[in-house]
Amino acid sequence: PTPTKLAPSILASDFTRLGREIEAVRTAEYLHVDVMDGLFVPNISFGFPVLEAARRTRDALGSAQVLDVHLMIQSPERYLQAFADAGADSITVHVESTAHVHRCVQTIRELGKRAGVVLNPGTPLEAVRPVLDSVDLVLVMSVNPGFGGQSFLPQTYGRVQALRALLDELGSRAELQVDGGVTASNARALADAGASVLVAGSSVYGADGAEAGLERLRAALAG
Ligand code: DX5
Numbered sequence: 001p002t003p004t005k006l007a008p009s010i011l012a013s014d015f016t017r018l019g020r021e022i023e024a025v026r027t028a029e030y031l032h033v034d035v036m037d038g039l040f041v042p043n044i045s046f047g048f049p050v051l052e053a054a055r056r057t058r059d060a061l062g063s064a065q066v067l068d069v070h071l072m073i074q075s076p077e078r079y080l081q082a083f084a085d086a087g088a089d090s091i092t093v094h095v096e097s098t099a100h101v102h103r104c105v106q107t108i109r110e111l112g113k114r115a116g117v118v119l120n121p122g123t124p125l126e127a128v129r130p131v132l133d134s135v136d137l138v139l140v141m142s143v144n145p146g147f148g149g150q151s152f153l154p155q156t157y158g159r160v161q162a163l164r165a166l167l168d169e170l171g172s173r174a175e176l177q178v179d180g181g182v183t184a185s186n187a188r189a190l191a192d193a194g195a196s197v198l199v200a201g202s203s204v205y206g207a208d209g210a211e212a213g214l215e216r217l218r219a220a221l222a223g
């Protein structure tokens with residue numbers, strides 16, 4: 001099996017030194033960018049200027065890191081072009097946030113970007129089935145979206161296993177991403193359940209620095 005990839009979330013980083021916080025995780029395969037609108041989720045994070053800054057940093061570093069934009073916004077179809085223009089490589093939309101998830105996926109792909117769909121913890125897996133053959137990534141939320149630093153919901157293991165089985169049954173090569181409360185204590189079990197990408201905010205950008213946080217996760221996955 002291919003090694004599990006990591007997606008540090010800049011939501012947990014120190015924005016007074018964002019460039020260095022991104023540089024610290026340059027070896028991770030993805031950089032996770034959480035956009036919240038205060039409507040779909042009860043919090044507001046950041047938008048285009050921060051994504052553009054992350055893109056400039058990534059480009060200046062010359063790394064191959066994928067800018068993975070997680071949209072927690074109502075009716076994301078209004079802004080897909082703008083997020084593509086601001087530098088996203090991959091755009092993930094919540095199935096609960098739009099009446100037109102299929103059209104969103106089509107649009108993202110027409111923009112030449114990787115398309116992802118994401119499920120809240122209370123949403124049945126069946127909700128993504130109709131788009132599974134046309135997405136590059138499926139994200140299973142392991143907390144209710146809106147805030148970093150929340151506790152991992154253990155029901156996620158079963159959902160990841162079931163989604164992995166569904167993807168295998170369809171012959172899909174989409175990435176299976178998990179987001180929320182991922183730490184060195186649950187990373188290995190999530191990989192074993194079938195996750196291929198783990199998002200991690202607080203457990204990367206912890207007190208002892210992002211390099212150490214990333215290393216702890218890598219060690220846990222290898223161990
Ligand atoms: C939550 C966001 C997550 C968040 C994860 O709404 O989608 O990506 O940054 O943070 P941790 O890893 O601290 O749970």
Ligand code: ZN
Nearest residue numbers: 034070179199
């Ligand atoms: Zn996220």
